[in-house]
Amino acid sequence: MTVYLDFKNARCKDCYKCLRACPVKxxxxxxxxxxxxxxxxxxxxxxxxVCPQDAKTVHAETDSVKALLNGNVPVIASVAPSFISSFGTDNFAVFRIALGKLGFAEAEETAVGAAAVTAEYGKLLESGKYKNFITSACPAVNRLIQLFYPQALPYLAPVDSPMIAHAKILKKKYPNAKLVFIGPCIAKKREAHESGLLDAVLTFEELKALFESSDVKLDEIAVLPGTEGGVKNIAKYYPISRGIIKSFPACPEGYEYVAVDGVERVMDVLDNIELLDKTFLELNCCDFACVNGPCSLLEGGAVKAGAKIRRYVAEGKGDFVMPSVEGTDLRCEFPRIRKRRIIPTEREINEVLARTGKNNPEKLYNCGxxxxxxxxxxxxxxxxxxxELDMCLPYMREKAESMSFEIIQNSPNGIVVLDSDYRIAEINNRAKTLLGIDNTDAKGISAFDAFDSAELISALVENKNLSKKKVFINKTKKYIELNLVVLSEHKTVFAVMKDITDNVEYSEKLNKVKLDTLATTDEVIKKQMRVAQEIASLLGETTAETKVALLQLKKTLQSGETTEE
Ligand code: SF4
Ligand code: SF4
Ligand code: SF4
Structure with a gap:
C-alpha cells in the first residue's frame, strides 16, 4: 500500500499535536x-x-517524474491555478516555458477541466433532483464523506474533480502522452493514483525543488508580448473559497449557494446535512480552500494569495474557449468506504480505563x-x-509521583523539601524521626515551627547550597550531616539529612583518648624535666637534647589531635 503521508521516524517527540489536529483521529x-x-x-x-518537529514526509514522486521526462514519450503537465500564489508569477506562459526547460512537452492549467466540471454541475442542478448538492472537487472532503458520513453520500455530486476531468480531456488530445498533475494538495496524489489516468503528481514543494536543482529561474524567463497565454476563464477561481460558485456564469436557480472551508466547519455541516434543504455546498478541507493547500508555498498568507488569484482571473485576456468534452464522460461514483475499527463493549472500555487508574467518573478528566x-x-x-496506555498525562504524572514518593519514603536518609515560604512540601519518615516531628501529616507546616534547631533554620534561610554541615538537633539529641540544594527554578529547597550521631560519638571518644594520652605525655615530660634538672649538673648539655626530643614528641602528638567543632 502506498503511504502518501507520514511522519519521519525518530523526529517525533510525543507531543500529540498531530493527533489533536487530526479531525478523524x-x-x-x-x-x-x-x-x-x-x-x-x-x-x-x-x-x-502543526507538527513542531516538521516531521512531514509526503510520498515523493520527483524521481518517477524525472524518469518520465527522460523517456521517449511526451509528458504533459496539468497545473493547478494556485501556482500564481505559490510561484510569484501570474503569467502561465512563463510557467509553461519553465516546465519546458524541465522537459515537459506541454502544460495546461487544470482550470480547463474545472470549467468542464462546472458545466456538469450545472446540468445536474438543473435536474432539480438534489435536496442538497455537495461539490466533489476536494478529494479530502470526498474521502471524509465516503469514510465517515455515509448519510451525506447521496448529495455528493457524482462528477469528476477538475484534475480527473482535465486528465480525461488531455488523454483525448494527447493519447500517447504521460500526464503529470502539479498542485498544492497531498490528497490529489491518492486520487490520481486510484484513477489510473495520471502517471504522477508533483506538489508545489516538489516542483520548486526540481526548478532549483535544474537551475530554472522563473524571474529570468521573458515571453514575447502577445504570447502570455492568459485567457479569461472564470473556472480559475476554483482554488479560492467560493471559487466554484464564482465559476458559474449564472448560478442555476432553486438553491442557496454556501461555501464552507476548513475541515472542522465542513464536518459541522456534514453532521447537520439533513437540516439543510436546497443548499449548494462548496466544501473544502483546507482553510481558505486549495490556495492554502498543505504543500503550497505561500508568502504573506492565504488572504493575500486569494487576492492574487482574484486579480489574475479578472485580468485574464481574451475569451476562454471551452474545450470539447463531447464523448468524455465526467460522471463518477463515490462508493462508501467501510472502516475496520473494533467497536468495543462497555466492559472492555472500562477495563482499559481502569488500567490507567480511571476507576470512577471523577478520574475521567477528558483533558485532551x-x-x-x-x-x-x-x-x-x-x-x-x-x-498506548502511557499517552495519558495525568496517569503518567500520578505514576511518577507515586514512584518518587516510594523512593523518598524508603530512603535511609531524611529528606525534606521546602517551598519558597519555607513550608514543608515533602518530608519522609526518617526526617521526622531525626528532627523529632510527631505530626503524621507535616506538609504545609512552616519549617520555623517544625524544626527545633536554630542552626538548621539559619542554614535554611541563608538560601545557599550547603554540603556536609554538621548540625545538632537538640530535641532528639541527634547529630545530622546536612546537605542543602536550592532549586531556584522551582523555588524550593531540597534537604538531605544523614544521621551521623554514632560517628560523632565515636570521634568524641577517640579525641578523649588522645587528650588523655597527651596529658599523660605532659606529665612524663614534667617528671623527666625534674629528673633532668636534678642530674643536669651531672649530664651537662645532654639534658637539653633530651628536652628537645621530648618536646618534639609532644608536638607530634598535638598535631594528630582531633578538635571538637
Ligand atoms: S505533532 Fe508531535 S506527536 Fe505528532 S508527529 Fe509531530 S512531534 Fe510527533
Ligand atoms: S492528513 Fe488529515 S486525516 Fe490524515 S492523519 Fe493527518 S490530519 Fe488526520
Ligand atoms: S485524562 Fe488522560 S486519557 Fe483522559 S483525555 Fe486526558 S490525557 Fe486523555
Whole structure:
C-alpha cells in the first residue's frame, strides 16, 4: 500500500499535536512514534502542518517524474491555478516555458477541466433532483464523506474533480502522452493514483525543488508580448473559497449557494446535512480552500494569495474557449468506504480505563492531553491498537509521583523539601524521626515551627547550597550531616539529612583518648624535666637534647589531635 503521508521516524517527540489536529483521529502511536493510519486518513494535511518537529514526509514522486521526462514519450503537465500564489508569477506562459526547460512537452492549467466540471454541475442542478448538492472537487472532503458520513453520500455530486476531468480531456488530445498533475494538495496524489489516468503528481514543494536543482529561474524567463497565454476563464477561481460558485456564469436557480472551508466547519455541516434543504455546498478541507493547500508555498498568507488569484482571473485576456468534452464522460461514483475499527463493549472500555487508574467518573478528566477529546475515546483507540496506555498525562504524572514518593519514603536518609515560604512540601519518615516531628501529616507546616534547631533554620534561610554541615538537633539529641540544594527554578529547597550521631560519638571518644594520652605525655615530660634538672649538673648539655626530643614528641602528638567543632 502506498503511504502518501507520514511522519519521519525518530523526529517525533510525543507531543500529540498531530493527533489533536487530526479531525478523524487517523494517527496511531507505536513505541512513541506517530504513524498515519493510511486507510482512515483523508489526507487533509492538518497533522503535518502543526507538527513542531516538521516531521512531514509526503510520498515523493520527483524521481518517477524525472524518469518520465527522460523517456521517449511526451509528458504533459496539468497545473493547478494556485501556482500564481505559490510561484510569484501570474503569467502561465512563463510557467509553461519553465516546465519546458524541465522537459515537459506541454502544460495546461487544470482550470480547463474545472470549467468542464462546472458545466456538469450545472446540468445536474438543473435536474432539480438534489435536496442538497455537495461539490466533489476536494478529494479530502470526498474521502471524509465516503469514510465517515455515509448519510451525506447521496448529495455528493457524482462528477469528476477538475484534475480527473482535465486528465480525461488531455488523454483525448494527447493519447500517447504521460500526464503529470502539479498542485498544492497531498490528497490529489491518492486520487490520481486510484484513477489510473495520471502517471504522477508533483506538489508545489516538489516542483520548486526540481526548478532549483535544474537551475530554472522563473524571474529570468521573458515571453514575447502577445504570447502570455492568459485567457479569461472564470473556472480559475476554483482554488479560492467560493471559487466554484464564482465559476458559474449564472448560478442555476432553486438553491442557496454556501461555501464552507476548513475541515472542522465542513464536518459541522456534514453532521447537520439533513437540516439543510436546497443548499449548494462548496466544501473544502483546507482553510481558505486549495490556495492554502498543505504543500503550497505561500508568502504573506492565504488572504493575500486569494487576492492574487482574484486579480489574475479578472485580468485574464481574451475569451476562454471551452474545450470539447463531447464523448468524455465526467460522471463518477463515490462508493462508501467501510472502516475496520473494533467497536468495543462497555466492559472492555472500562477495563482499559481502569488500567490507567480511571476507576470512577471523577478520574475521567477528558483533558485532551493525549490527543483524544475524551478518556473514553482514547480507551477505544487503545483497544484498536492505535494508542498506548502511557499517552495519558495525568496517569503518567500520578505514576511518577507515586514512584518518587516510594523512593523518598524508603530512603535511609531524611529528606525534606521546602517551598519558597519555607513550608514543608515533602518530608519522609526518617526526617521526622531525626528532627523529632510527631505530626503524621507535616506538609504545609512552616519549617520555623517544625524544626527545633536554630542552626538548621539559619542554614535554611541563608538560601545557599550547603554540603556536609554538621548540625545538632537538640530535641532528639541527634547529630545530622546536612546537605542543602536550592532549586531556584522551582523555588524550593531540597534537604538531605544523614544521621551521623554514632560517628560523632565515636570521634568524641577517640579525641578523649588522645587528650588523655597527651596529658599523660605532659606529665612524663614534667617528671623527666625534674629528673633532668636534678642530674643536669651531672649530664651537662645532654639534658637539653633530651628536652628537645621530648618536646618534639609532644608536638607530634598535638598535631594528630582531633578538635571538637
Ligand atoms: S505533532 Fe505528532 S508527529 Fe509531530 S512531534 Fe508531535 S506527536 Fe510527533
Ligand atoms: S492528513 Fe488529515 S486525516 Fe490524515 S492523519 Fe493527518 S490530519 Fe488526520
Ligand atoms: S485524562 Fe488522560 S486519557 Fe483522559 S483525555 Fe486526558 S490525557 Fe486523555
Amino acid at each position: 487517523a494517527i496511531k502511536f507505536e513505541n512513541h512514534q506517530a504513524k498515519i493510519i493510511e486507510e482512515q486518513c483523508i489526507l487533509c494535511g492538518k497533522c503535518t502542518s 492531553a493525549c490527543g483524544y477529546s475524551t478518556c473514553r475515546e482514547k480507551a477505544i483507540a487503545v483497544i484498536n491498537g492505535y494508542a
